[in-house]
Amino acid sequence: MKAKPYWNPYLAGVLLGLTLLATFLIAGQGLGASAFPKRVLATVGNEIAPEWTAANPSLGIYLEDDSNPLRNWLVIEVVGVMLGGLLGALSAGRFKATVEKGPRISRNGRLMYAAGGGVIMGFAAALARGCTSGQALSGGALLATGSWAFMMMVFAGGYAFAYLVRRQWT
Amino acid sequence: MTDAIFPLVFGSEELRLLTAIGLGFLFGFSLERAGFGNARKLAAQFYFHDMTVFKVMFTAILVAMVGLYSLSAIGLLDMSRMWINPTFMWAQIIGGFMLGAGFIMSGLCPGTSVVSAASGRWDGLVTFGGIFVGSFLFAVFMDWFPALGSLYNGGSLGESVLPTLLNVPAPLFVLGVVVAAGAAFIGAEKVERIFQQRHDPVELAPKQTWQTPRYKFAIAGALVVVALIATGATAPSLERPGQPMREMTPLELAQEIIAGDPNLVILDLRPSSDSTAGIPGATRVASDSVVQQLLSSAGAAARVVVYDDAGSLRLTVQGWPRDLDYRHLTGGLVGWRSEVVTPAEPTGYGTEEREFIAWQNQIAAFFSGAAVRPSTVAAPPVIAGGPKKKKKKSMGC
Numbered sequence: 001m002k003a004k005p006y007w008n009p010y011l012a013g014v015l016l017g018l019t020l021l022a023t024f025l026i027a028g029q030g031l032g033a034s035a036f037p038k039r040v041l042a043t044v045g046n047e048i049a050p051e052w053t054a055a056n057p058s059l060g061i062y063l064e065d066d067s068n069p070l071r072n073w074l075v076i077e078v079v080g081v082m083l084g085g086l087l088g089a090l091s092a093g094r095f096k097a098t099v100e101k102g103p104r105i106s107r108n109g110r111l112m113y114a115a116g117g118g119v120i121m122g123f124a125a126a127l128a129r130g131c132t133s134g135q136a137l138s139g140g141a142l143l144a145t146g147s148w149a150f151m152m153m154v155f156a157g158g159y160a161f162a163y164l165v166r167r168q169w170t
Numbered sequence: 171m172t173d174a175i176f177p178l179v180f181g182s183e184e185l186r187l188l189t190a191i192g193l194g195f196l197f198g199f200s201l202e203r204a205g206f207g208n209a210r211k212l213a214a215q216f217y218f219h220d221m222t223v224f225k226v227m228f229t230a231i232l233v234a235m236v237g238l239y240s241l242s243a244i245g246l247l248d249m250s251r252m253w254i255n256p257t258f259m260w261a262q263i264i265g266g267f268m269l270g271a272g273f274i275m276s277g278l279c280p281g282t283s284v285v286s287a288a289s290g291r292w293d294g295l296v297t298f299g300g301i302f303v304g305s306f307l308f309a310v311f312m313d314w315f316p317a318l319g320s321l322y323n324g325g326s327l328g329e330s331v332l333p334t335l336l337n338v339p340a341p342l343f344v345l346g347v348v349v350a351a352g353a354a355f356i357g358a359e360k361v362e363r364i365f366q367q368r369h370d371p372v373e374l375a376p377k378q379t380w381q382t383p384r385y386k387f388a389i390a391g392a393l394v395v396v397a398l399i400a401t402g403a404t405a406p407s408l409e410r411p412g413q414p415m416r417e418m419t420p421l422e423l424a425q426e427i428i429a430g431d432p433n434l435v436i437l438d439l440r441p442s443s444d445s446t447a448g449i450p451g452a453t454r455v456a457s458d459s460v461v462q463q464l465l466s467s468a469g470a471a472a473r474v475v476v477y478d479d480a481g482s483l484r485l486t487v488q489g490w491p492r493d494l495d496y497r498h499l500t501g502g503l504v505g506w507r508s509e510v511v512t513p514a515e516p517t518g519y520g521t522e523e524r525e526f527i528a529w530q531n532q533i534a535a536f537f538s539g540a541a542v543r544p545s546t547v548a549a550p551p552v553i554a555g556g557p558k559k560k561k562k563k564s565m566g567c
Contacts, residue, residue: 006211009222010355010389012204013229019196020230021237026189028177029253031197033281037302041309057319058309066522073190080194081201081281082288088202089289097290100209100277114209114293117276118283118300119307121269125280126308127322128265130255132273133197133281135262137227139255141234143343145330146257150266154279157270162216165275169213 004092020141027073030138033081034125035074038062042069058126074134102169113168174248176241179480179501181508198285207289209277209297216274219365221358228351229389236396239344248480259325276300345397352390418475418497420509424533426475427451435468437461437476440503444479449506450537452477465494473497480504511538 006012023031042062045053046069054060062069069075089095101110125131128150130139136154139147180186204226205211214220241247273279276297278286283301286294311318327335333343426434427450436452448454455461465474477499499506513534514527 006205006222007203009204009225010229012200013226014233014389016197016200016204016226017230017233017237019193019200020234022196023193024234024238024252025176025241025247026178026193027186028251030255031193031281033279033284034301034305036284037280037305041302041306045309052313056309056313057322058305058312066520071187073187076187076190077194077197078284080191080196081198081284083191084195084198084200085202085207085285085288086198087195088199088285089207092203094202094207095290097292099292100286101293102210110293111296114276114278114296115300117272117274117278118297119304120272120300121276121280121297122301122304122306123308123311124265124268124272124304125301126265126305127318128262128269129258131269131281132227132279135255135266137230138234140231141238142252142254143235143239143332143340143347144255144257145327145332145335146259146262147255148332149257149259150262150269153263153266154270154273157267157272158216158274159270160267161271161274162213166217168275168277169210169217 003094017141020137024138024141029073030134030141031077032074032130032134032138033078034122034131034134035072036078037122038126039069039072039075102167104170105168110168113165174246174251174480176247177251179504179508181512197281198288201282201285202289206282207285207291207294209286209291209293212279212282213274213277217365218361221362224358225355228354232348232351232393235344235347236393239340240396243341254329254331257325257327257330258323259327261322261324263325264321272304341397345394348390348393348397352394355390415476415496415498417500419500420506421530421533423449423475423499423506424510424537426473428533428536431473433469433471433473435464435472435474437464437474439476439478446503448503449477468494470494475499477502477506510534513538 007015020031023029038059039062042053042059045056045059046063054063086095099107099110101107105113121131128135130147130150132151132154135144135147136151140151201207205222206226211220212223215223238247238249238252242249269279276283276293278294278297280298280301283294283297287298288294308318312322331340332338333340336343338346423436427436434451436449438448438452438454440448440454453464455464465472468474473495475497480502501509509530510533513531
C-alpha cells in the first residue's frame with residue numbers, strides 16, 4: 001500500500017494549534033514531552049536510591065507531594081502521543097520498522113548520532129525546564145518570555161550545527 | 171468580576187488526568203500527519219529545503235495564542251489560573267541552544283521522537299532512550315557541579331510574558347506576532363522554492379493543490395480577523411492586583427469554620443442572580459458600601475475570606491479597611507463544593523493519602539450533615555491539622 005501524503009503544513013499547524021488551545025482550556029496547562037523521562041527517572045530513582053533522588057534538585061521536586069510521580073497529566077499525555085503517533089502512522093500506511101537516514105551514512109552510524117542527539121536533548125530539556133513541546137510550542141503560545149528565548153536558540157543551535165552533521169541527511 | 175469558565179475546573183483530579191489521553195492522542199496524531207515522525211523531514215528544516223517544521227510550529231502557536239488571548243480578553247478564560255512557563259533566561263538560552271544542537275544530530279526533538287518511535291522508526295526509539303540518559307546525566311551533574319545549579323536558576327523573571335515585559339498592550343502584541351509570522355511564512359515559501367531546486371523535497375510532500383496561495387492567505391486572514399476582534403476587546407491582564415489577596419484553600423476555611431473563630435468574616439461576592447446556597451456563615455454582599463460598613467464594624471482582628479463562584483476573583487482591597495487580613499477562596503464556591511462538601515473517593519495511594527481522604531471525608535460529613543439535619547449537629551469532629559497536602563506541581567515539558 002502506498003503511504004498517504006503528509007498533510008499540508010498550515011492545515012496540520014491549525015489542527016495542532018487547536019489541540020494545544022483545547023489543552024490550555026481544559027487542563028489549564030500546555031502540552032509537553034520531556035516531563036515523561038524525568039518523572040520515570042524520579043520513580044525508578046525512588047525505588048533504587050530514595051534519599052539521593054529526593055535530595056536531587058532536578059528529580060526531587062517530583063517526589064515532594066508524596067504521590068506517585070507518574071500520576072501526572074503530562075505523563076499520561078505522552079502515552080496518548082504514542083497511541084496517536086501509532087494510529088496516525090498505521091492509518092496512513094506509514095508504519096515501518098526502519099531507520100530514517102540519508103544515503104551516505106551507515107545504519108549504525110545514524111543510530112549513534114540519534115542516541116547522541118537524544119542525550120544532549122535530555123540534558124538540555126532538563127536545564128531549560130522543557131523542550132520544543134513544553135517551552136517552544138506551549139510557552140510560545142502563552143508568549144512566555146523564556147519560552148521565546150528558548151525557541152530562538154533552538155533554531156540557532158540547529159542551524160549552527162547543521163553543516164557538521166550534513167553527512168547524515170544528504 | 172468575570173465568570174471565566176476556562177480553564178475548566180474538574181470535580182476530581184482523576185477526571186482531569188483522563189483528558190490527557192485524548193489530547194495527547196490528538197497531539198501525536200497531528201504530529202505524525204504533519205510528517206514529524208520522519209527525522210529526515212524535520213532535519214530538512216535546517217538545510218532550508220523543507221520548512222515544514224517552521225510552518226507547522228508557527229501556525230500552531232498563532233492559533234493557540236490568538237485563541238488564548240481572545241478568550242482572555244472577552245473574559246471566558248482566566249489567565250491567572252493558567253500554568254505559565256516560568257522564565258529562567260540563562261537556563262533557557264543555553265538549554266535552547268544545546269537542544270537545537272541535539273535536534274539536528276537526532277533529526278528529532280523529544281516530542282517527535284515519541285511519534286517517530288511509535289511509527290516504527292529505530293532512530294526515534296534510540297533518540298527517546300538517549301533523552302532518558304541525558305535527563306539522568308543532568309540530575310547527576312547538578313550534584314557534582316554547583317555552577318550548573320546557578321545556571322539552572324539563572325536569570326529568573328518568574329511568570330513573565332512578552333507583552334508585559336515590553337510594556338505593549340497584549341492585543342497589539344498578538345496582532346504584531348500574527349503579522350510578523352505571516353511575513354515569515356511568505357519568506358519560508360520563497361526560501362523553500364530556491365533550495366528545492368538543488369535538493370529533492372523529502373518524500374511524501376503534500377500535493378500542490380493544498381499549497382495554493384489562496385488557501386494559505388485564507389487561514390492567515392482568518393487569524394488576523396480574530397486577532398482584530400481581540401484588539402477591540404479589553405486588554406487581558408496577566409498581572410495580579412497591586413495588593414494581591416492571599417489565597418485560602420477550601421479545606422483551610424472548613425477548619426476555621428469548624429473551629430468557630432469569632433473573627434472570621436466570610437463574604438459571598440457572587441452576583442445576586444445566583445440563588446444557590448453559599449458557604450455556611452457567609453454574608454451575601456451586593457455593593458462596596460455594604461462591605462465597608464460590615465468591615466468597619468468587624469474590628470481590627472477580623473480575618474476576611476471572600477469568594478465568588480469559580481475563584482476567578484481578583485480584587486484589590488482599595489477602599490476597604492487596609493489593615494485586615496484578606497484572603498480569597500481558592501476555586502471559589504465550585505472549589506468549596508468539590509473539596510469540602512463532596513466526600514472524596516478513596517484512590518488507594520499509600521497510607522498518607524488514605525489518611526488525608528478520611529480526614530477530608532470527616533469535614534465533608536460535618537458540612538453536608540449540618541446542612542441536611544441541623545438538629546443533630548454533634549460536637550465537631552476533632553480535626554487537628556490533618557496531613558498536609560502539598561500543591562501539585564506541573565513542571566517540565
